[in-house]
Amino acid sequence: MSRLKTDLLLGLGLRGLGAVAGFGLAWMIAQMFGAHVTGLYQIAFTTATFLAAIALLGQDVVVVREIAPLLKDDRLAEASSRFRGSRRMVLGLGVVLALLAAATAVPLAQYGLGDAAAAGFIIVLAPAIVLLAQLRTHAALLRSMGKVMLSQTLEGVSYTTIAVLGLGALWLLGAGAAPLAAPVLLLAGLILSAAVGWRAVARALATMPPGGAPARPDMRSGLRVASGPILTQAGNWLALLAIAGLMSAAEGGIFRIAVQVCMLMQLINGSFATMAGPHLARAANAGDTRQLRRTILTAGGIGIALSAPLGLAALLLPAWIMGLFGPEFTSGATALQWLTIGQLINVAAGPVGVALIMQRREKLVMTVEVCANLTLIGLTVVLLPHWGLAGAGFATFAASLVRNGANWLFCWFGAPRQPSS
Numbered sequence: 020m021s022r023l024k025t026d027l028l029l030g031l032g033l034r035g036l037g038a039v040a041g042f043g044l045a046w047m048i049a050q051m052f053g054a055h056v057t058g059l060y061q062i063a064f065t066t067a068t069f070l071a072a073i074a075l076l077g078q079d080v081v082v083v084r085e086i087a088p089l090l091k092d093d094r095l096a097e098a099s100s101r102f103r104g105s106r107r108m109v110l111g112l113g114v115v116l117a118l119l120a121a122a123t124a125v126p127l128a129q130y131g132l133g134d135a136a137a138a139g140f141i142i143v144l145a146p147a148i149v150l151l152a153q154l155r156t157h158a159a160l161l162r163s164m165g166k167v168m169l170s171q172t173l174e175g176v177s178y179t180t181i182a183v184l185g186l187g188a189l190w191l192l193g194a195g196a197a198p199l200a201a202p203v204l205l206l207a208g209l210i211l212s213a214a215v216g217w218r219a220v221a222r223a224l225a226t227m228p229p230g231g232a233p234a235r236p237d238m239r240s241g242l243r244v245a246s247g248p249i250l251t252q253a254g255n256w257l258a259l260l261a262i263a264g265l266m267s268a269a270e271g272g273i274f275r276i277a278v279q280v281c282m283l284m285q286l287i288n289g290s291f292a293t294m295a296g297p298h299l300a301r302a303a304n305a306g307d308t309r310q311l312r313r314t315i316l317t318a319g320g321i322g323i324a325l326s327a328p329l330g331l332a333a334l335l336l337p338a339w340i341m342g343l344f345g346p347e348f349t350s351g352a353t354a355l356q357w358l359t360i361g362q363l364i365n366v367a368a369g370p371v372g373v374a375l376i377m378q379r380r381e382k383l384v385m386t387v388e389v390c391a392n393l394t395l396i397g398l399t400v401v402l403l404p405h406w407g408l409a410g411a412g413f414a415t416f417a418a419s420l421v422r423n424g425a426n427w428l429f430c431w432f433g434a435p436r437q438p439s440s
Contacts, residue, residue: 037175038286043183045279048201049272049344051190056198057344058263058272062132063140063202064147065259065275069252070120071151074113077244078105081237082159084244084377087301090163096228102160103224103233105241109156113149121145131260134268143202150209154178157216164223173216181208243381247372247388254392254418258399262411265403273341273348274408277355278415280333280340284326284362299370299377311374315430319369326366333359354412361419368423371430383429391422 049057082105089098121142128138154173161170185204255278263271299314333340337352337359375384395418402410 037171037179038283040176040179040183041282042279044179044186044201044205045276046344047183047186047190049276049348051186052198052201053345054269054272054347055267056201056272057276058268058270059134059137059140059198060201061272061275062137062259062263062268063144064205065252065256066120066141067144067147068151069249069256070116070148071113071155072245072249072252074116074148074152075109075155075245075248076112076238077241077246077248078109078236079155079159080244080373080376081105081241082156083163085237086160087163091301095226097234099224099227099229100232100234101236105236106153106156107233108236108238109152110149113152117145117148120148132263132268134263137263137268139199140202143199144206147206147209150206150213153213154209154216157213157220160220160223161216166219166223169219173212173219177212177215178205178208181211240379240381243385244376246381246385247376250385250388250392254395257396258411258414261396261399261403262408265400266407269347270350270408273351274354274411276344276348277341277351277358277408277412280355281358281362283329284359284366299374311378312430315369315371315374317369319367322366322369323363326363330359330363351408351412353409357409357412357416361416364416364419364423368427371423371426374430375426380429384426387422387425387429390425391418394418394421 045057048060082102085101086098089095089101124138124141124145125135128141129135158170158174161173182201182205185207186201189200259271259275262274299311334356337355338349341348341351341355372384372387375381395414398414398417399411402414406413
């Protein structure tokens with residue numbers, strides 16, 4: 020358990036740096052270009068992360084779940100073969116989806132959003148679909164090998180920091196940067212980070228026996244694993260498109276800034292779920308339900324303790340926090356409060372979704388995620404005309420309540436599938 024706590028805190032620290040960099044990037048874009056450009060950037064980035072989740076097809080979790088036990092048993096050749104098979108599949112799917120995103124950017128912007136300027140942002144960040152998926156695949160192997168610092172650095176700290184430094188330099192030099200500078204610099208950071216990750220993984224694989232041709236990835240299991248994250252990303256993406264389409268890209272940007280503030284809490288949940296993954300995989304593989312639940316409680320307990328100060332600040336001072344980005348962003352204050360409550364529920368529940376996946380109960384996760392996202396989209400569309408951005412915030416809170424409540428109950432009272440031999 021001490022190793023788990025060390026991994027959780029180290030992963031959190033690095034995710035924290037990534038979140039600070041992301042917060043800084045969002046603040047710079049808001050200060051330099053205003054809410055409209057912020058919205059266009061967020062539409063493009065959310066599109067890229069959604070399609071990257073599809074390209075990944077759950078292989079980051081599959082790699083941890085399958086390769087961590089193989090490495091523990093010193094079955095290095097099999098681990099190498101399985102990883103290379105997963106990476107090849109993720110790369111091919113990512114390229115296809117990147118081309119699709121670029122090809123459909125103009126009609127989506129003109130007819131879906133009514134804002135032609137969004138097309139350029141989507142096209143610039145289309146290659147990010149490939150790069151984000153590759154980064155997460157490489158980070159999964161490195162994490163399974165105990166290289167926590169490098170894996171977590173690649174998953175957010177490095178590329179966002181590069182974008183912040185580049186945009187900050189343009190701002191300080193008074194270069195009059197074009198709005199597309201933000202996505203271009205983020206893409207540059209992703210390219211450099213992906214190159215570092217590829218090199219690190221090549222060195223790691225060089226220490227293993229070749230293992231023959233890349234093994235065929237378990238796409239069926241990967242699809243079951245990916246269904247939850249994909250549905251979550253789809254819900255966030257569709258909610259943003261609904262706000263931009265029914266209101267404006269500027270309102271979408273304001274809402275995403277509120278989400279960005281809450282990401283400082285979400286990073287705790289995401290980091291703990293990521294770092295607890297190998298521990299949950301080993302407990303599930305051994306059929307040790309008690310250890311599985313202890314891991315969930317440990318992650319949730321530490322997470323809510325760390326989230327409480329920011330959560331209270333967001334609940335008590337929402338207008339002041341949103342005003343840091345500019346006067347026009349204060350209209351998202353009430354939405355921030357609802358988002359904060361949802362995130363606190365998310366953190367307190369612990370990595371229950373990951374625990375269910377490690378027990379090979381992906382169908383439950385998928386069913387719960389469908390219900391949560393139907394709640395999110397339905398309430399967003401219904402409440403936006405009446406409550407504005409506060410309606411979207413309440414819809415996100417309701418979806419979090421459905422998702423975490425159901426997953427927690429299944430973890431504690433459902434009967435897990437017997438571990439595979």
